[in-house]
């Protein structure tokens with residue numbers, strides 16, 4: 717045990733902080749409309765350090781982050797999205813199809829930061845603890861880190877958009893990453909062009925927030 721880090725002086729979070737934290741959760745948005753202004757690389761590194769404080773099964777820390785800076789690789793991702801989105805949209809008909817084509821489902825072209833997030837499915841760290849019955853928990857650990865990144869980014873006014881309409885194996889090839897990594901998310905990050913406290917899909921009439929009975933059961 718590392719006694720040097722056991723302290724009776726753990727911070728107490730004030731009511732004001734808790735209210736602000738609730739506001740942060742309310743205002744965290746998936747952002748697809750970005751200004752093209754740059755993001756300071758040291759700010760991005762600071763946000764990634766915060767994200768990596770996330771919980772992980774067996775403390776295996778399976779997150780692997782790829783900053784996609786190369787213009788050619790970014791262009792390949794845009795092409796990948798365009799093809800995947802055409803295929804996804806073709807599954808809708810009538811009014812729903814019209815609505816789908818009006819949606820902006822990625823900010824890949826404008827976003828100053830592209831970040832691909834992978835899970836190392838069998839990392840040495842953690843000695844396999846907790847993963848033997850539910851191996852998918854290493855993927856979930858990466859999702860936890862992404863949510864932390866999302867909140868930390870929002871706290872400094874940076875927007876993050878999750879792009880999943882992609883051929884994941886082609887992303888793997890485009891980014892030339894180890895074969896035992898699996899893509900969890902492709903993220904766009906930048907300064908939001910139109911901050912809102914409502915999800916874009918709600919504003920566009922695609923899906924309302926679900927509330928009420930049925931979401932939480934008592935047994």
Ligand SMILES: Cc1cc2nc3c(=O)[nH]c(=O)nc-3n(C[C@H](O)[C@H](O)[C@H](O)COP(=O)(O)O)c2cc1C
Pocket residue numbers: 744745746747748820821822878879880881914915916917
């Ligand atoms: C796993 C995951 C995948 C997502 N993929 C996409 C995507 O490909 N394109 C997109 O526009 N939004 C994507 N989103 C964002 C959701 O549409 C968004 O979270 C939801 O509409 C609620 O809006 P909010 O995040 O602003 O609260 C994704 C979100 C998650 C958690």
